[in-house]
Amino acid sequence: MSFANTKRIYEGLMKQDLIVAYEHMITPTEQLGDYVLPGDSWLERPSMMVGISDQAMQPPGECRSIVHFWHELARRMGLENEFPWQTPEELLDYRLEPGNTTWAEVVASGSMPKMENPEKKYEKTGFATSTGKVELYSTIIDDLSFDPLPCYREASPESEEYPLCMFIVLPDDEYYRTGHRHIPDLRKRAQDPAFFVNKADLSDLGLEEGYWARIETLTGRMVGRAFIRSGMPKGLVRVPHGWWKPEAPQGLSHMSGMWSFSDAQTTPDEEPDLIDLEQGIPHMKGVPCRLTKLTTAEVKKLESVFGETLPMPNAVEKNVPKRESTKDFMADIEFGEDVELQAVELSLYGRSSG
Structure with missing residues (x-):
């Protein structure tokens, strides 16, 4: 339920005959499920991506790996031969087989297996384009009836109804995407969503810093607290x-x-001017919006459901010294400063130019 235009996603899911979710906690998406299967977390499974991550502990209770889930589903559908692996280790061994190694050997070596990557392979095979060449004029995109040359598209202009623009990129230091919001110490530091605005915009809109506000787009709305950030341009x-x-x-x-x-309720996915036409990706920047102050009655209604919180600014502005280079991962020898401490400062005080 964190995809763009959540209401549309929700309506589509509610039309399904059956929803089965696989998770290790009850998220909003899982609350739609007819069945919720207890899954494992990343510490409870072996995995390999840019590095190796061995299993640190066994999944508790009835939690099972996603490999177990797909194998059992395939078996019940008579497709066991299509997905014969019963454990993550078996699947990893299958993926590693072309390199004449196994997962156990990779873990024992402590490093990723080296893959053969012939230098300048393109001299023999060409590039993965229809011409086999580097294409500034993309024949593939041309075949799809899109502009084959890179082009700049102006953002949708603001209107009287939506006089501001919003962007959804800068993350909260305390969280990663939709995760970690169940951790009490992190929630104490960032209790509510925070809108960052220019001081002039806050004044023009009749808002006080830290007060509840509503952001609205053509697609939907959400609420949060408004805070001044000196680096925010007016209108954004x-x-x-x-x-x-x-x-x-x-x-x-x-x-x-x-x-x-x-x-996700505010992010458009149907407006042609607000999506990447070639890929169908919704815009995260430059979306027209308006910001309004919640009435006293609306705040009371909100707090009656979610409780009262403190109007504290998460990621308080503070200049953090920046260094051109670091001789050691954890300690800056040249300046005698602890890099780990700087990372903590960044987390506590936010990223501001200094």
């Missing part, structure tokens, strides 16, 4: 990503705060 609003509150009421009416706090 930063909207945080991935907000929900695990402790909040569940069920279709509230979905743990998703209907109130999720930015």
Whole structure:
């Protein structure tokens, strides 16, 4: 439920005969499920991507790996031969077989297996284009009836109804996408979604810093607290990503705060001027919006459902010294400063130019 135009996604899911979710906690998406299968977390499974990550612990209770799930589903559908692997290790061994190694050997070596990557392979095979050449004029995109040359498209102009523009990029330091919002210490530091605005915009809109506000687009709306950021240009609003509150009421009416706090409700996916036409990707920047102050009655209604929170600015502005180079990962020998401490400062005080 963090995809663009959440309402449309929700309506589509609710038309399905059966929804089965696989997770290790009850998120808004899982609250739609007819069945919720307990999954494992990344520490409870072996994996390999840019590095190796061995299993640190066994999944608790009835939690099972996703490989186990797909194998059992295939077996029940008579497709066991199509997905014969019963454990993550078996699947990893299959993927590693062309390199004449196994997962156990990779873990024992402590490093990723080296893959053969012939230098200048393109001299023999050409590039992966229809001409086999580097294409500034893309024949593939031309065949799809799009402009084959790179082009700049102006953002949609503001209107009287939506006089501001928003962007959804800058993450909260405390969280990663939709995750970690169930961790009490992090929630104490960032209790609510925060809109970052220019001081002049805050004044023009009749808003006080830290007060509740509503952001609205053609697609939907969400609420959060408004804070001044000196680096924000006039007319631009930063909207945080991935907000929900695990402790909040569940069920279709509230979905743990998703209907109130999720930015995905505001992100368009149907307006031709607000999506990447070639890929269908919704714009995260330059979306026309308006920002309005919540009335006292609206704030009371919000707090009656989600409780009172403090109007604290997450990522308080503070200049953090920047260094051109670091001789050691954890300690800056040249300046005698602890890099780990600087990372903590960045987390506590935010990223501001200094």
